[in-house]
Amino acid sequence: MADAVSTQEVECLQALAPPPVFSRKCYCETQSELLSCRDARRSAKMAELLKDQVFMAFTTHAAIVTLKLLLMGPLTGYFRITRKSFVNAEDVPGKTAEDKKKMLKPNEDVERVRRCHQNDLENIIPFVFISLLYTLTAPPLSTALIHFRIFTVSRFCHTISYILALPQPSRGLSYVAGVGATVSMGVQVLLKVLVL
Ligand SMILES: N[C@@H](CCC(=O)N[C@@H](CS)C(=O)NCC(=O)O)C(=O)O
Numbered sequence: 778m779a780d781a782v783s784t785q786e787v788e789c790l791q792a793l794a795p796p797p798v799f800s801r802k803c804y805c806e807t808q809s810e811l812l813s814c815r816d817a818r819r820s821a822k823m824a825e826l827l828k829d830q831v832f833m834a835f836t837t838h839a840a841i842v843t844l845k846l847l848l849m850g851p852l853t854g855y856f857r858i859t860r861k862s863f864v865n866a867e868d869v870p871g872k873t874a875e876d877k878k879k880m881l882k883p884n885e886d887v888e889r890v891r892r893c894h895q896n897d898l899e900n901i902i903p904f905v906f907i908s909l910l911y912t913l914t915a916p917p918l919s920t921a922l923i924h925f926r927i928f929t930v931s932r933f934c935h936t937i938s939y940i941l942a943l944p945q946p947s948r949g950l951s952y953v954a955g956v957g958a959t960v961s962m963g964v965q966v967l968l969k970v971l972v973l
Contacts, residue, residue: 831921835912838925839905842932846901849894849936853887860884893939896952897932904928904959911962914969924958931955 803814826832856862862884863869869880908925935951937943 830918831912831916834918834922834925835908838929839908841929842901842904845932845936846894846897849890849897852940853890853894856884856887856890860886862887889942890940893936896935896939900952900955900959901932904955907959907963907966910966914966916965924962928955928958931958 802818803811805811805814857868861880862882863880866877866881869877872880908928911924912921931951931954935948935955938947938951
């Protein structure tokens with residue numbers, strides 16, 4: 778029987794042409810086809826997520842408050858220059874020793890912006906983290922928007938009342954509103970996924 782294929786030949790053919798590779802959703806002939814199929818599925822999933830309204834709302838508010846946080850740096854720089862208050866000797870070059878001494882003193886306005894910046898860090902970082910988890914629990918858009926908007930508005934109000942030294946409870950209330958929104962989202966995340 779000239780056409781009969783020996784076991785040895787079958788093994789040899791299998792080695793030359795490995796069996797098709799596939800995962801749960803991708804049926805492919807080669808490993809590289811499988812990888813590009815997985816990439817395509819991942820991109821499709823990302824595109825789907827980016828079209829999700831709650832995720833878009835989260836991204837919008839997270840970007841706004843993060844940019845606001847970032848702008849506290851340049852604002853501090855502005856106050857340092859206009860109030861002539863620096864912390865490093867090399868920041869005030871070409872001045873007499875007397876001038877340097879004066880310019881290296883703390884200034885209340887600069888310290889105020891720094892405290893405000895610190896307060897943003899204490900609140901915006903937890904907000905971004907908790908609101909991302911909250912978004913992943915697929916909350917209703919209207920409820921999510923209420924939380925995100927309250928937080929964003931509260932941080933702007935907090936900054937305005939801090940920098941302009943508005944009378945209390947303006948700053949206190951702004952702070953409480955922001956913390957309230959973050960805590961509310963955190964509690965809802967825990968209620969949905971609690972595994973201890
Ligand atoms: N780290 C804050 C915790 C409490 C808080 O954030 N309070 C708000 C409302 S009174 C505030 O604006 N504190 C002033 C600040 O953080 O500089 C503090 O030391 O005051």
